[in-house]
Amino acid sequence: MRNLPAVIREQPLAVPKLALRNSPIVPPRSVTGRSLVVVITIMAFLASLTTGVVYLINQSASAWLRDVASEVTVQVRPAADATQTEAKLAEISDFLSKQIGIADVRVLSQRETNALIEPWLGKVEGLESLPLPRLIAVQLDRENPPDLPTLSVALEGEFEGAMLDDHGRWQAQIRSLTSTLAVAGLGVIALVALATVAIIVSATRSAMASNREIVEVLHFVGARDRFIAQQFEKHFQTLGIMAGAAGAGLAALVFVVFPLLPSLFGASPATDAELRRLVGAGTLDWLGYALLVLVVVVVAAICRITSRFGVYRILDQQNR
Incomplete structure (x- = not known):
């Protein structure tokens, strides 16, 4: 370029815009382009997988919270005589049924109460002889729930040894766990985004270096920095769409196949049911x-914006 006559250097050649528009600067099927698609596909797959998992966990946690918030438990201290205990349970059940915002009241039998304790204590002989509190499951009206603090005070004032548990501690733990997992998921997505930016910056520098002569010729014939930057933007945006679609498609395939994995690996129906209770059906909705x-x-967007700023920065350095 510097060896050209001064007259030619000072008077750029007029090249039809159509010729510039139809001549891509970066070869679309270069080895670097194919390698970059593979890397960005992996990044998009990780981001999509993390997004889907966080969404599933949030949906499952919301379902847990709805179930927990729609039911409270009344613990009743047993009396010395079993007959008195049953009579007291019937009185409390009748009292709760008459309260506003109560949809259903059910007294748990002694066997059901013992079944709730077995996961922590195991099958213990003589468990029936222990003075375990009796439980009453109270289903709340979701449309018109009662004032639980007021109901608790009224219940404890009316019946000695009765206590209302609104499961607030479990709700707080579920919310805390969900928030922690959501923050962790956002952290993973942020790291993937930063890694993608670094990869695009490196690829932009490599593309600019390998096409330096073409860029100089374009400058010589009158092409502006904006035109050159747009060529790189289109190239990397196309790569981003292809790689992002491939990564998201693989992640979607994982969520389609996931519900079939327990049966394929021979999991028992009980294990499958517990897994579904934990993460729901395992499939994404719309x-x-x-x-x-x-x-x-x-x-x-990351590919396009990153390449734009990268190209402008490199061109500014070359023009100095």
């Missing part, structure tokens, strides 16, 4: 798949 599509959009 909103979950919409989030995966959003991941593709974000990956493409």
Whole structure:
């Protein structure tokens, strides 16, 4: 370029815009492009998988909270005589049934109460002889729930040895666990985004270095920095869309296959039921798949914006 005559250097050649538009600077099927698609596909897969898992956990936690919040438990200290205990349970059950906002009241039998304790104590001989509190399950009206503090005071004032448990501690623990997992998921997604930015910056520098002569010729014939930057933007945006769609598609396939894994590995129906209770059905609904599509959009935007700033920075350094 510097060896050209001064007249030619000072008067850029007029090149039709159509020729510039149809001549891509970065070869779309280069080895670097294919390698970059593979790397970004992995990043998009990790981001989509993390997004889907966090969404499933949040949905399951919301279902747990709805179930826990819609039911309270009344603990009744047993009397010395079993007959008196049953009569007291009947009185408390009748009292609760007449309260506003109570949908259903059910007295748990002694066997059901012992079954709730067995996971912690195991099968202990003579468990029936222990003075364990009797339980009453109270189903609340979700549309018009009662004032639980007022109900608790009225219940304890009316019946000695009765205590209302609103499961507030369990709700707080579920919310804390869900928030922790959500923050951890956002941290993983942020790390994937930073890694993608670093990869795009490196790829942009490599593409600019390998096409340095073409960029200089474009400058010589009158192309502006904006035109050159747009070529790189389109190239990396296309790579981002392809890689993001591939990564999100693989993640969607994982969520489709996941519910089939327990039966494929020979898990018992009880284990399968517990797993479904923990993470739900394991499949995404339409909103979950919409989030995966959003991941593709974000990956493409990261590729486009990062390449734009990278190209402008390199061009500014070359023009100095």
